[in-house]
Amino acid sequence: EAQVTQNPRYLITVTGKKLTVTCSQNMNHEYMSWYRQDPGLGLRQIYYSMNVEVTDKGDVPEGYKVSRKEKRNFPLILESPSPNQTSLYFCASSPLAGVPTDTQYFGPGTRLTVL
Amino acid sequence: DQQVKQNSPSLSVQEGRISILNCDYTNSMFDYFLWYKKYPAEGPTFLISISSIKDKNEDGRFTVFLNKSAKHLSLHIVPSQPGDSAVYFCAATVTGNQFYFGTGTSLTVIP
Numbered sequence: 001e002a003q004v005t006q007n008p009r010y011l012i013t014v015t016g017k018k019l020t021v022t023c024s025q026n027m028n029h030e031y032m033s034w035y036r037q038d039p040g041l042g043l044r045q046i047y048y049s050m051n052v053e054v055t056d057k058g059d060v061p062e063g064y065k066v067s068r069k070e071k072r073n074f075p076l077i078l079e080s081p082s083p084n085q086t087s088l089y090f091c092a093s094s095p096l097a098g099v100p101t102d103t104q105y106f107g108p109g110t111r112l113t114v115l
Numbered sequence: 116d117q118q119v120k121q122n123s124p125s126l127s128v129q130e131g132r133i134s135i136l137n138c139d140y141t142n143s144m145f146d147y148f149l150w151y152k153k154y155p156a157e158g159p160t161f162l163i164s165i166s167s168i169k170d171k172n173e174d175g176r177f178t179v180f181l182n183k184s185a186k187h188l189s190l191h192i193v194p195s196q197p198g199d200s201a202v203y204f205c206a207a208t209v210t211g212n213q214f215y216f217g218t219g220t221s222l223t224v225i226p
Contacts, residue, residue, distance in 0.1 A: 102211070108158050
């Protein structure tokens with residue numbers, strides 16, 4: 001089944017404890033992206049990747065890191081999480097980069113709470 | 116600063132009637148617009164899109180209208196069905212890599 005998977009789905013952590021949220025897609029998609037969803041702010045793009053080893057900042061990249069060493073995986077790294085990073089995170093992928101007509105497929109989300 | 120705005124956080128409509136969801140944007144460089152639908156505990160799913168060279172795109176019960184001079188787009192759902200109850204996000208892009216989403220409108224279709 002074609003899908004985008006995220007792990008973990010739920011995570012409660014403490015301020016400053018490094019964490020990684022994994023994202024994997026099995027559709028051989030070129031483009032991948034991370035978003036966060038917050039009440040009253042909607043979805044905001046954190047980082048995106050146009051291909052292996054090619055990443056760029058979205059609208060709200062501060063406090064996050066990403067890497068794209070393999071086409072299928074695009075982990076989101078919080079080196080020193082803070083409470084303002086408490087949010088619902090979504091990973092998405094689409095077949096090609098730079099093609100707005102390509103549909104983005106979203107993962108199920110990761111609910112992160114930073115205490 | 117929010118470049119894509121949805122000013123109505125919620126909307127309730129009777130089953131069978133028309134639902135109209137609105138979206139405004141500020142960046143005149145946006146050339147492609149999309150609507151996504153989101154159910155609770157799931158990721159958003161693509162619904163319909165429109166290029167800036169068009170002013171209307173239709174797909175079954177869903178129609179998106181674009182008014183470039185007003186920097187406004189709207190999604191019409193006719194007829195509305197209870198299964199349409201969800202949060203709807205509009206989104207815009209210039210490059211097809213960086214996307215700007217609105218704050219979402221929660222639609223409730225009352226049977």
